[in-house]
Amino acid sequence: EAQVTQNPRYLITVTGKKLTVTCSQNMNHEYMSWYRQDPGLGLRQIYYSMNVEVTDKGDVPEGYKVSRKEKRNFPLILESPSPNQTSLYFCASSWDRFYEQYFGPGTRLTVT
Amino acid sequence: DAKTTQPNSMESNEEEPVHLPCNHSTISGTDYIHWYRQLPSQGPEYVIHGLTSNVNNRMASLAIAEDRKSSTLILHRATLRDAAVYYCILRDVSPLYNTDKLIFGTGTRLQVFP
Numbered sequence: 001e002a003q004v005t006q007n008p009r010y011l012i013t014v015t016g017k018k019l020t021v022t023c024s025q026n027m028n029h030e031y032m033s034w035y036r037q038d039p040g041l042g043l044r045q046i047y048y049s050m051n052v053e054v055t056d057k058g059d060v061p062e063g064y065k066v067s068r069k070e071k072r073n074f075p076l077i078l079e080s081p082s083p084n085q086t087s088l089y090f091c092a093s094s095w096d097r098f099y100e101q102y103f104g105p106g107t108r109l110t111v112t
Numbered sequence: 113d114a115k116t117t118q119p120n121s122m123e124s125n126e127e128e129p130v131h132l133p134c135n136h137s138t139i140s141g142t143d144y145i146h147w148y149r150q151l152p153s154q155g156p157e158y159v160i161h162g163l164t165s166n167v168n169n170r171m172a173s174l175a176i177a178e179d180r181k182s183s184t185l186i187l188h189r190a191t192l193r194d195a196a197v198y199y200c201i202l203r204d205v206s207p208l209y210n211t212d213k214l215i216f217g218t219g220t221r222l223q224v225f226p
Contacts (some may be wrong), residue, residue: 001131004155033214035216040218041218042199042216042217042218042219043156043216044216045215045216047215061193062128090155090156092155092156092214097203100146100161101148101156101158101214102157102158103155103156103157104154104155105154105155
């Protein structure tokens with residue numbers, strides 16, 4: 001089944017403790033993106049990747065890192081999480097920017 | 113980035129048609145109109161997209177005004193499963209923008225009653 005998977009789905013952590021949220025797609029898509037969703041603000045793009053080893057900042061990249069060493073994986077790294085990064089995170093992928101994006105199920109992160 | 117305006121919420125009865133409007137008065141010639149929806153506790157999913165002509169697929173129809181300043185997503189027979197937040201998004205495909213960014217607003221929350 002074609003899908004985007006994220007792990008973990010739920011995470012509660014403390015300020016400053018490094019964490020990684022994994023994202024994987026099995027559709028051989030070139031493009032992958034990370035979004036965060038907060039009440040009243042809609043979805044905002046954090047980082048995106050147009051291909052392996054190519055990443056770029058979205059609208060809200062501060063406090064996040066990403067890497068794209070393989071086509072299928074696009075992990076999101078929070079080196080020193082803070083409470084303002086408490087949010088619902090979505091990973092998405094697409095063939096390229098002309099095609100629809102497929103979204104993962106989301107990761108709900110709480111930073112205390 | 114061109115902006116879209118949608119009503120905050122709409123209601124429908126099951127098996128009735130639903131017309132979800134979207135205004136995008138600053139749309140440019142290279143903007144495609146995309147619709148996504150987000151079911152409760154799920155990630156957004158693609159519904160339909162178009163440029164100038166009306167479009168139909170198995171999920172919905174998209175009616176685009178002649179001047180392209182507005183569009184309407186049509187669900188022909190609403191079901192309870194169609195209760196979701198619907199997002200109207202403009203996606204620039206010009207060579208000037210080599211990015212895959214989608215700008216989601218707050219969308220329209222559709223309630224469907226039995």
